[in-house]
Amino acid sequence: MSEAVLNVRGVGKRFGGLQALSGVDLRIERGQVYGLIGPNGAGKTTFFNVITGLYTPDSGQFELGGQTYEPTAVHKVAQAGIARTFQNIRLFAEMTALENVMVARHCRTSAGVWGAIWRTARFRAEEADTAARAQALLEYVGIGTYAPYKARTLSYGDQRRLEIARALATDPLLIALDEPAAGMNATEKLELRALIDKIRNDQRTVLLIEHDVKLVMGLCDRVTVLDHGQRIAEGTPAQIQRDPLVIEAYLGTGAH
Amino acid sequence: MGIRFTSKSQAWLWAVVLLAFPLVLQSFGNAWVRIADMSLLYVMLALGLNVVVGYAGLLDLGYVAFFALGAYLYGLLASPHLLETFPALMAWFPNGLHLSLWAVLPMAAVLAAFFGALLGAPTLKLRGDYLAIVTLGFGEIIRVFMNNLDQPINITNGPKGLGPIDAVSVLGHPLSKRLDLGFIELPSVTLYYYLFLALVLVSIFVCHRMERSRIGRAWMAIREDEVAARAMGIHTRDLKLLAFAMGASFGGVAGAMFAAFQGFISPESFSLMESVMIVAMVVLGGLGHLPGVILGAVLLAALPEVLRLVAAPLQQLTGGRFDPAILRQLLIALAMIGIMLWRPRGLWPSPEHGQSSPGQRAP
Numbered sequence: 001m002s003e004a005v006l007n008v009r010g011v012g013k014r015f016g017g018l019q020a021l022s023g024v025d026l027r028i029e030r031g032q033v034y035g036l037i038g039p040n041g042a043g044k045t046t047f048f049n050v051i052t053g054l055y056t057p058d059s060g061q062f063e064l065g066g067q068t069y070e071p072t073a074v075h076k077v078a079q080a081g082i083a084r085t086f087q088n089i090r091l092f093a094e095m096t097a098l099e100n101v102m103v104a105r106h107c108r109t110s111a112g113v114w115g116a117i118w119r120t121a122r123f124r125a126e127e128a129d130t131a132a133r134a135q136a137l138l139e140y141v142g143i144g145t146y147a148p149y150k151a152r153t154l155s156y157g158d159q160r161r162l163e164i165a166r167a168l169a170t171d172p173l174l175i176a177l178d179e180p181a182a183g184m185n186a187t188e189k190l191e192l193r194a195l196i197d198k199i200r201n202d203q204r205t206v207l208l209i210e211h212d213v214k215l216v217m218g219l220c221d222r223v224t225v226l227d228h229g230q231r232i233a234e235g236t237p238a239q240i241q242r243d244p245l246v247i248e249a250y251l252g253t254g255a256h
Numbered sequence: 257m258g259i260r261f262t263s264k265s266q267a268w269l270w271a272v273v274l275l276a277f278p279l280v281l282q283s284f285g286n287a288w289v290r291i292a293d294m295s296l297l298y299v300m301l302a303l304g305l306n307v308v309v310g311y312a313g314l315l316d317l318g319y320v321a322f323f324a325l326g327a328y329l330y331g332l333l334a335s336p337h338l339l340e341t342f343p344a345l346m347a348w349f350p351n352g353l354h355l356s357l358w359a360v361l362p363m364a365a366v367l368a369a370f371f372g373a374l375l376g377a378p379t380l381k382l383r384g385d386y387l388a389i390v391t392l393g394f395g396e397i398i399r400v401f402m403n404n405l406d407q408p409i410n411i412t413n414g415p416k417g418l419g420p421i422d423a424v425s426v427l428g429h430p431l432s433k434r435l436d437l438g439f440i441e442l443p444s445v446t447l448y449y450y451l452f453l454a455l456v457l458v459s460i461f462v463c464h465r466m467e468r469s470r471i472g473r474a475w476m477a478i479r480e481d482e483v484a485a486r487a488m489g490i491h492t493r494d495l496k497l498l499a500f501a502m503g504a505s506f507g508g509v510a511g512a513m514f515a516a517f518q519g520f521i522s523p524e525s526f527s528l529m530e531s532v533m534i535v536a537m538v539v540l541g542g543l544g545h546l547p548g549v550i551l552g553a554v555l556l557a558a559l560p561e562v563l564r565l566v567a568a569p570l571q572q573l574t575g576g577r578f579d580p581a582i583l584r585q586l587l588i589a590l591a592m593i594g595i596m597l598w599r600p601r602g603l604w605p606s607p608e609h610g611q612s613s614p615g616q617r618a619p
Contacts, residue, residue, distance in 0.1 A: 079489045084487050092481055095473070095477070104488040107488070116470070119465065126470070
């Protein structure tokens with residue numbers, strides 16, 4: 001078995017009277033594209049928000065890259081190595097595409113007020129490195145020529161790409177995409193698929209939360225299915241598609 | 257400056273204009289130079305507030321509090337008042353506390369920065385309207401303190417104000433006295449002009465450098481989308497506190513300068529209206545864009561004074577039925593409405609990159 005990038009066990013989260021997650025396990029290995037699916041209200045987004053530190057879990061053990069981490073603060077999780085995108089794109093609209101990606105280098109750089117005011121040699125070197133990496137990432141996702149444009153002026157598909165470039169800029173161990181195909185047309189979906197494939201081929205690890213079952217089945221190495229806050233199946237897409245519990249969760253039990 | 261000089265000669269031209277400006281003005285009377293001095297102080301205030309509102313996107317309606325803190329710090333340390341209240345101190349400072357400018361400037365900056373962070377700490381989770389209300393309250397609290405701290409121990413001398421406050425001395429020359437250079441005589445107001453101009457240039461330099469740095473980018477990311485900023489690993493708490501502290505320190509320095517310049521301060525100078533005016537300068541000029549902010553500050557600081565010239569003849573025209581003070585306010589209000597209608601992003605907003613969508617897809 002290869003090395004686990006993310007390994008969480010027994011994740012539980014309760015909102016008042018609703019047990020949103022109970023005892024969910026998830027193990028993602030390096031270089032995998034891992035799918036997390038489930039019907040509406042299954043707890044996908046809750047799980048996502050728990051592992052990225054937005055919600056504090058009631059229980060669970062969390063390991064990232066072999067080390068335990070506490071998902072208590074969003075910025076700490078990002079520093080620990082999980083970068084995310086948002087279901088409804090959240091870019092820094094009035095900043096340029098390049099600046100958007102440069103911002104994400106914040107947690108991997110260290111220049112302070114002193115360096116900024118005096119433009120010390122170290123500051124200048126760090127800035128140049130940040131800009132170069134950001135430009136390279138924009139080119140990597142295919143929007144290199146849009147670097148000087150404000151993020152809000154990009155097309156929908158390009159905004160998605162920019163968000164992915166921004167997430168990659170934090171040097172994450174795991175990149176978590178929250179419904180990246182939402183609102184995309186067929187062509188855009190194909191391009192997104194190619195991009196995620198490319199990211200996987202570069203030995204990066206992706207967690208994909210998606211409604212689009214076709215995309216998940218075509219792209220993911222392994223899939224976990226959630227329903228009512230519990231894991232009902234785990235396996236390769238082929239195994240998942242044959243799983244009676246999954247079929248029941250999605251289609252319901254027919255009237256006998 | 258925030259303006260990109262296209263050539264060295266353009267920079268020299270600016271330098272000459274800025275240096276010669278008060279010399280031309282003073283020939284029309286010192287009152288004109290005084291207006292320029294006050295405008296420069298407002299530029300500094302607007303630059304400081306721009307760090308908080310323009311960069312980090314935190315609407316602060318109590319910014320004048322930091323101006324007041326700086327002013328009272330200098331007022332207390334450079335006037336006889338403190339020693340009159342605490343005669344015990346007299347033994348240590350028989351000639352009175354007359355701290356030099358170079359000691360007071362960093363003290364004013366640090367004190368204001370401390371209070372800036374103090375205001376920031378409890379408001380970290382607030383945004384927009386809610387933050388505005390809390391900061392507005394903070395501004396009033398400081399003013400009310402200044403107004404009432406004459407009892408039980410007379411610290412601020414209450415509404416009677418503090419004075420006389422020492423003038424600033426630069427290189428042994430008190431700026432309240434005219435300087436005779438042989439070929440030209442520089443009155444006190446002109447000397448203050450040069451001091452304030454130097455401080456404004458330093459402020460612009462600092463803001464400009466911060467804007468184009470890792471921290472400046474992080475501030476703007478917080479302004480644009482706080483949740484996304486946090487998800488990118490930005491520690492929003494620390495950066496917001498830094499913005500509050502840094503913005504406040506500009507206000508503190510401007511306050512100390514104001515106290516030295518006026519020679520007298522009272523709580524009246526630090527009313528809510530002042531805070532509102534500083535916010536208006538930043539917003540009308542162009543939020544987050546240094547040349548715009550400077551332009552806004554100069555216009556709104558100088559306009560009321562210049563309008564005096566317009567208002568007086570108008571008053572005569574109407575046979576004295578128009579009160580010039582009211583007329584001035586009316587004209588300023590009209591100007592502000594006009595700007596908001598025709599230039600909603602400010603008089604000189606940051607340039608629009610990629611106004612036209614760059615097309616459908618990258619190659």
